[in-house]
Amino acid sequence: MKDNVIVTIARQYGSGGREIGEILAKEHNLAFHDKSLIELAAQKSGIDLEVLKKADEDVTPSFLYSIAVGNFDMYPLSINMSPYEMPVNDKLFNLQADIIREEADKAPSVFVGRCADYILGGYKKVLKVYVYADINARVKRIAEKENVSESDARVLIYKTDKRRANYYNYYTSLKWGKSENYNLMIDTSVIGTEGAAAIIGEYIKLLQSK
Numbered sequence: 001m002k003d004n005v006i007v008t009i010a011r012q013y014g015s016g017g018r019e020i021g022e023i024l025a026k027e028h029n030l031a032f033h034d035k036s037l038i039e040l041a042a043q044k045s046g047i048d049l050e051v052l053k054k055a056d057e058d059v060t061p062s063f064l065y066s067i068a069v070g071n072f073d074m075y076p077l078s079i080n081m082s083p084y085e086m087p088v089n090d091k092l093f094n095l096q097a098d099i100i101r102e103e104a105d106k107a108p109s110v111f112v113g114r115c116a117d118y119i120l121g122g123y124k125k126v127l128k129v130y131v132y133a134d135i136n137a138r139v140k141r142i143a144e145k146e147n148v149s150e151s152d153a154r155v156l157i158y159k160t161d162k163r164r165a166n167y168y169n170y171y172t173s174l175k176w177g178k179s180e181n182y183n184l185m186i187d188t189s190v191i192g193t194e195g196a197a198a199i200i201g202e203y204i205k206l207l208q209s210k
Helices: 017-028 036-045 049-055 061-069 088-106 135-146 150-172 188-209
Strands: 006-011 031-033 109-112 126-132 184-187
Touching (some): 006 017, 017 126, 017 188, 031 036, 031 088, 036 049, 036 088, 049 088, 088 109, 135 188, 184 188
Parallel strands (some): 006 109, 006 126, 031 109
């Protein structure tokens, strides 16, 4: 059903976006979807799960190179390819897009990442959220979570955010993190993940009442 309440969460690495999604799912009785979508894609396609995990939220090196040199003819768009010619990254995106729509039709849901805001753009009750935070707060969070030095955490954050931006920009032709692509942008370094979840929860209640 396209009138199910749906929350999509795009997030900077280390901002707590996944944790917010889990809180919202629990408090508002929403199905929660993040990396579990990869497992569903593997089951649906028969492609090895480890292969899909490596392709998750990534784009092919050849496409990134074509951007760098300004030659898009080097990398024909996947829409013109047969399923047998598609890079694994494109196969995974298409599989996940189908699964995201199927799951959104089944039940009110939270989707973390994977361009869900773009994929479900035509649905009536979609709240598109972008979660971000001060870089120092994110470095501290990732250093503790991954048990690495703050300098290593900073590098990991930079690389992860760059990969997510490339993925989103490529598959949607939109700009990751740009305000007009979202309904709500929240800085968790100010109010924390629980505070952010509480604010988003008020939006969910409004959507549920419509």
